[in-house]
Amino acid sequence: MMKVHVDQDRCQGHGRCYLAAPELFAADDLGNGREIGAGPVPAGLEHQAQLAVANCPEGAVAMEETS
């Protein structure tokens, strides 16, 4: 199972993750990106998740395999 995660120390609130993949990320009250729930990436949304990772100007978004 793939999961996404936003590193809150690096996130500066560009919003590129929740623009690229609104199913996986949402903005908090300050505009910072947060993964929704525990960040699971449902089948069919892998490409969006990759785009969120690739488009973060701060390199704050990661995707990893979890058991």
Added chain:
Amino acid sequence: MGLHDRVADWAKDFDHTDEVWAADPYAIWDELRSTCPVAHSERYGGVWLPTRHEDVVAIAYDTERFSSRSVVVSKFRAPIELAPVGTAPPISSDPPFHKQARKVLLPVFSPRAIAALEPSTRAYCEELVEQLRGRDVVDAAADYAQHIPVRVIANMLGLPESDADMFRRFVHHVLEGVSLPIEERVAGMVPLFDYLQGHITAHADAPQNDLISLLLDSEVDGRKLDVFEVARTIALLLIAGIDTTWSAIGASIWHLARTPADRDRLVAEPELMPKAIEELLRAYAPVTMARLVKEDMDWNGCPMKADDWVLLPFPSANRDPAAFADADDVVLDREVNRHLAFGVGIHRCVGSHLARMELTVALQTWLAAYPDFELADADAVRWSEGQVRGPRALPLRIRA
């Protein structure tokens, strides 16, 4: 503006307010990137110009060695005693003060707060395009783009829209009057601060549901902001919120006017808009920021001196072939686009969500009303000078 000597050597004596730069800075940056990636000039008391993506990012992240206390290059530098607050917090602030000053503004400019402003922005854009109906040639910069951000920010702040001309004059003075003598530079800022003081006092007496009242009610460092601090933050929002977005809207329309294939594609495939917006922001990023070197140092072989300026040309970083495939091509459906139009690091543009919304609505409304348009006179297009770049005259022939 004729206030400086013309530039002959861009690597050793550049001037970012030169008319050659204003007309086409990309050729200058491309050349420097491959021959002298960090240019230097003795003008303005010493300025460095990194042109590569990698170097711009490294300096933007390095708040230890580079201060933000002044971010517009001129002959005047805010004294070191003004750090970490700077002249117009939070854009001029350094850590640790910066974070608290920024936190006051972030909720007001969050995506949720900005989404609430979209309907009124759209209605205003529609009103503007309707006013142009029946005309053959219009100026998309002066008749359309310039009005949108000034109206939105005035409404957010709680200032009368009818004062828009004064706001634009002030912003023009701050951003493009950088070669003026210091006395004129300061004198040009006085009328706006006098004006703001009146409005701030009125808001203090009778709070409103707007940004001025919110600022008056905000605490930074455990105390309320005083009138002058509120005024400086309002001035910042005017400077940062008007010319920048005006420039992005104008440059995007300019691109579509001279690239009919992109224009037609965006009309035919409106779902492409989010990616196209990011690509237009990458290719025509309006804003170049600046930093001040804190102490003498060797930076990657560059002998930087305390109080040297460093320009951060985000639009040059965005055209670096080491960071972007086909960097000089506008690819409307570019999928991977880690552009720096809104900067990078702790000073990410606070208004980026607002700017993106305004740019999207402005383009959608324009294309819906005028899907067929072209440059009426390419030679009549005029660009702003200095650190915010966008068309200030953009005559278009429109066919409804």
